[in-house]
Amino acid sequence: xxxxxLAWRRWRRSRRPCSPSRRAPLPPSPELVSMIVNHLKSxxxxxxxxxxxxxxxxxxxxxxxxxxxxxNFVSNHLATHTWSPHLNKNQLRNNIRQQVLKSGMLESGxxxxxxxxxxxKINHTFRPQVEKxxxxxxxTLNHKEEAGPSTAPSEEKTDASITVQGILxxx
Numbered sequence: 001x002x003x004x005x006l007a008w009r010r011w012r013r014s015r016r017p018c019s020p021s022r023r024a025p026l027p028p029s030p031e032l033v034s035m036i037v038n039h040l041k042s043x044x045x046x047x048x049x050x051x052x053x054x055x056x057x058x059x060x061x062x063x064x065x066x067x068x069x070x071x072n073f074v075s076n077h078l079a080t081h082t083w084s085p086h087l088n089k090n091q092l093r094n095n096i097r098q099q100v101l102k103s104g105m106l107e108s109g110x111x112x113x114x115x116x117x118x119x120x121k122i123n124h125t126f127r128p129q130v131e132k133x134x135x136x137x138x139x140t141l142n143h144k145e146e147a148g149p150s151t152a153p154s155e156e157k158t159d160a161s162i163t164v165q166g167i168l169x170x171x
Contacts, residue, residue, distance in 0.1 A: 035137075036134055036137055039133065039134075039137045040130065040133055040134075043133055045129060045130065045133055048129075049121075049125075049126055052121065052125070053117050053118055053121070056117050057113060057117050060113060060116040060117055061116070062109065062112035062113045062115070062116045062117075063109075063113050063116075063117075065109065065112075066105065066106070066109030066110070066112070066113065069105050069109065070100060070105065070106075073099070073100060073103065073105070074096055074100075077096050077099060078096075
């Protein structure tokens with residue numbers, strides 16, 4: 001058997017209803033999660049999400065506020081320096097970069113940008129597309145597994161929606 005099918009079979013067996021001897025199903029194998037992530041990447045899903053978010057980011061108040069704060073910080077820092085032909089621009093640029101990073105304004109600003117741009121899209125845009133792609137991937141694995149001789153009992157067959165809900169937290 002191919003490694004993806006074996007990983008899928010191991011994970012699917014771990015998702016059987018819990019018996020008294022087993023409290024909770026095991027998480028999917030890292031190999032299975034990696035295969036699903038690679039499938040999502042090959043479909044261009046992450047690139048599409050990135051483009052969608054970048055298209056919206058410059059219209060959000062959090063981005064405009066962060067940009068204004070960084071511009072003001074840089075202007076104030078440059079105002080303390082007198083230009084001369086001997087000024088080391090690279091050193092000055094690196095110093096400003098370090099000061100901006102130390103200030104913490106980027107971390108808080110980026111958190112606000114994420115909450116305004118990414119968070120609203122998670123449940124209504126990203127999750128349905130990821131679930132659809134995972135369903136398709138798992139159906140492909142099920143089809144590969146069913147094409148070969150099966151040694152698994154029939155009660156191990158799982159509903160794809162239950163399978164996706166079990167995998168998504170690990171992606």
